[in-house]
Amino acid sequence: MKYFKKLLFVTLSAVVASSCKKLDLAPTNTFTELNFYTTSLNVNNALNNNYSGMYNSGMFFYNDAMSDNAYAPGGGATGNVTAVASGSYNSQLDKFLNDWSFHYSGINSCNLFLGNVDKNKTLDAATITRMKAEVRFIRAFHYFYLITHWGDVPLITTIISADESKTQSRASKATVLSFITTELEACAAVLPSKDQYSSADNGRITNGAALALEARVLLYQGNRMADVVTICEKLMNTSGTYGNYKLASDYNNLFSNTAVNKNNTETMLALQYQEGVTGRTWGDYYDFAPISVGARDNGMAPTQELVNDYIMLNGKPITDPTSGYNENNPYVNRDPRLTATIVYDQYKFLNPDGSTQIIYIKPGTDPNSNRPNEYRPAVQSVSSTGYYWHKYFDPNHLPALASGLNLHLIRWAEILLDYAEAENSLGQMNADVWNKTIMLLRQRAGFTDANALNYPGNADMTNLIRRERRVELAMEGTRTEDINRWKLSEIVLNGYAHGAKFSGDPTVDNGYIRAQLRRFDPAKNYLWPIPYNDLQKDANLIQNPGY
Template structure:
C-alpha cells in the first residue's frame, strides 16, 4: 500500500494522546472536525485512519540512525535520534529520543485501539474487509508493544483506549507478559490476513509478515524451537507466501525492484506526498550532500570477508592492507563508500570518491586537494560513507521515495540458521539453504566460502552466522537488537570506534579514533522510562541504575 496521503485531523485526534505530557490535551478534540460519533461513517474513513496507523510505525531517520547505536556506524554531527549521546553513554532519562520512542509507540497503540473500538460503527461495511482491517490494526499494535518491550523492558500494557486519569495511574507490566500478549495477537490474526494483495494494495500486512514477526519476537527471546517452527512456514512451503532471495543484493535497494520476491514487509513511501531526504546528510559531499552525519566504522568494514570466505585477520585470507578493498565480499561495495569508490550518479556517469587526504586531483582555491576527508570539516569523520539505500531517482536534494525494508527473506533464512545451530542441528542441508544461498546471491564463488565445513564447532558456526547477519543486514535497523540479545554490548560498544587508516601510525596502528563509546551492562541494556512520563505517573517505576 503506497501511503498517498495522511489526514492531519487524525494525528490531532488520535495520535497526540498517549502516555506522555501531551495527555493533558485529551479535552482538545477538534469536535467540529472529528468525533467518535461523526467520523466512523464509511469504510473509506476507516481506511484513512488505518493509513495513519501504518504511517506511524516507522520513519527514515530512526530507521537509519539506529545503526549509530551499534558498532556499524557513528553519528558525530548533531545528536540525531539520540545516536551520539546514547552511544557515548551520556544520555539521561530526560533525553528526547527516549521520550519520542515512548510517545510514538504509544501513539501507534492508541490509534490501533481507537480503530478496533470504533470500526464496528461503520454502517454496511463488508465483514471480511472489516476483519482484515482489525487484524492489520492488531499487528500494528503488537509491533509497537514489541519495540517498547525490547527498548524499555517492563511497560504499561493495555488493549483499550484509556482515559487521562487511567494514564496517570497505570503501572508497568512485566516484559514477559507484554511479549506473551504480542505473540498471542500475532497468532490470532495469522489466518485472517491474506498471503498477498492486489497491486493497488501492495505493502499492507500479509500473513508472511505476521509469521516473520513472530519469528523475530521468538529470536529476541531466544526461543529457538519456535523460531524454527515459524521460519519453516516460509522456507518449506509457499502456502504463506512465495518468498525467495532476489538475484541482486544491490538491486534489492533500488526503487525499480520494490515489491520483489524477497521483501516480506516494508515501510511505504511515494514522492512527493510521503518521502525523506535522510541521505542528504549521509552521501559523500562531492556528489552533492550537505554534510555527513552517519558514517560507517572501520569495525564494520573489517567484518566483510575476503572472497575465499576468510576473515581479513586470517593469515591465509590474502588480505593486503595496501589494497584493503580488493577481493572482498561484494556486499562491501554495495554498502560502503571507501577511497577510490566509483559513485554512480543519476545520469549514469561515475564520480571517483577520494577520501585519503591529499589524493584528490581536484584542487581548491588555495591549491589544496579537495578530498572528502578533512579533519574538522563536514565530511565523513571515518573516511567512509554509506551507499546502500541511495536512491538513484532522488535527484540533487536526495529526496527519496524508496521503501524501507522492515523484513525480508534473507533475515528469515538467517534466523533459521541461527536457531538450528543453537540447538545443535546445523547440517550441510541447513547450511546450503541458508548461508550458502545468501553468499551465492552476494557474489561468492569460491568453494571455501560456500561449502559447509563439518569440522567447525558450534561456537565457530555461531560466529559465522552472526557475522553474516551483520554484513547482510547492515543499515536495516537490526544490528543494535542483535548486539543486545547476544549480550555482547559490553565488548563491542565500549572503547574507541575507528575510521580508515589516515591517522598517526603510533595511535591504534594508524586507524582514526572517531568516538569513544560507553556501555554499562548493569544499566544500558534497557533504556530508562522517560522522566516526563514518571513526572505524570508516579506508578511508573524506573529501570536499574537510571
C-alpha cells in the same frame, strides 16, 4: 502502490452537545466520535494513519549509530544517538522521550481504531476483520520495540482517558511478550498472503509478515529457538500459504533500483514511500552520501569495525593470515556487499546519468583542490570515519537527495538468517541447513569460490552466522538489538569506534581513526531509562535499575 498514494492524517472532532440535546446524539453535518467511523473513507484514512505511524526513516537508519556499525557526530536528533552510543546519557535524553511517545502514540491510535471500527456498517465484515488484523499487527510491532528497549512496560489494549494514562503500571516483559505473540498468531490466521493481494494493495501487512515478525520477536528472547525454527519452517516449507518468498537476484538493486525495490520476491514488510515531488519521501541520505554526490554534510558514517567484518571472496575473514587480505589495499577481493553498502577511498561511484566519479577520501589524494570528500579531522561536513554509505542511494532522487524508495523492515534474507541462527543454537546446524540459508545469501551476494559457498564443517559457526547477519542487514536498523541480545554491547561498545587508516599516527591504534570513545555499563545499559517526564506524570511507573 496505489493503496499508499496518500497517507492522510486524521483527527477526531470534539463532541459538542447543546443543553437541549441528548449527549449521545451525533450532529449530522460534522464528524464526531460517534459517527466518524461510520464513513468508510474515514476508516481507510484512519488505517493509513496507523501504517504511517508504525515507524519512520530516522529511527530506521540511525539505529545503526547506536551500535558498532556507525558513528553519528553532531547535535540534535543525531546527538541523541551519539549519546546513547557513548553511554553518556540519563533519563532526560530526548531520544528516550521521543521513542517512548512515538510508540505509545501509535498504540493509542491503534486502540482508537480497534475500539471504533465496528461502528462502520458499509464495509463488509471480511474487510473489517482484515483491517483489524493489520492494526493489531501494528500495535504488536510497537510493543515489541518497547519491550526490546525498556523491558517491562505498561500494556494498554483499550481506549483510555488522559487521567487513566497517568496511572499505568508496568506489565512484566513476559506478559507483554505473550500478548505480542498471541496477537501475531491471530493476525497470521486471518490476513491474506502477499500473493493474494492485488497490485493495488501492494504494501499491506500479510500473514507472512505476521509470522516473520513473530520469528524476530522470539529470536530476540534467546530461549525460544525451537519456536523460531518452527515458524521459519512454516514460511519456508508451506508453499503459497504464506506467500512465495525468495531472495531477489541482485542485492544492490533491492535498495537502489526503484522497480526492484518496490516489487520483488523478498520484501515481507516495508515502509512505503512514493517517487515524485507530490509523493511521500524520506531525506536522510542527504547526510549519508559523499559530498560530491550532493550531500549536505555527513550525519552518520560506517565504522572500520563494520568494514572489517566483510570477508574475503575465498570465504576467509581478514584476520586469517591465509586469507590474502592486504591492509594497504584493503577493499579488493572482499564480499561484494561491502561495495553495495559502503563507499570507501577510490570508490567508483556510478552517477544517475551513467557517468562514474572516483570518491577520493584519503587525505591528500584528490586531484580536485576543493577535496570535497577527503577526511579532515573535526570537519563535520565530511565523513568522520573516512567512509560514506552507498546502500539506499536513489539514482532517481529528488533535490536534496530526497527519495521515494521503500525501506525494508523485514526481508526474506532475515528469515534465512533467523533459521540458521536458531538451528545452530539448538546444535542442529548441518550442510542441509547451511545450503538453505548462508549458501543462498552468499550466492546472491556474488560469491563463487567453493570455499565460501560450501558448508565449513567445524568452523566457529556462531560468529560466522553473526557476521553474515551483520553484513547482510547493515544499515537496516537491526544491529543495536542484535549486539544487545547477544550480550556483545559490553564488549563492542567499550572503547573507540574507529574509521579508516587515515589518522597519520601509526603508534595510536595502528593509524586507524579514533572516531568516538564509547562506554557501556552491562549493569544498566541493556535497558533504556524510562523517560523522566513520564515518571513525573505517572507515579505508578518505576525506573529501570541504575538510572
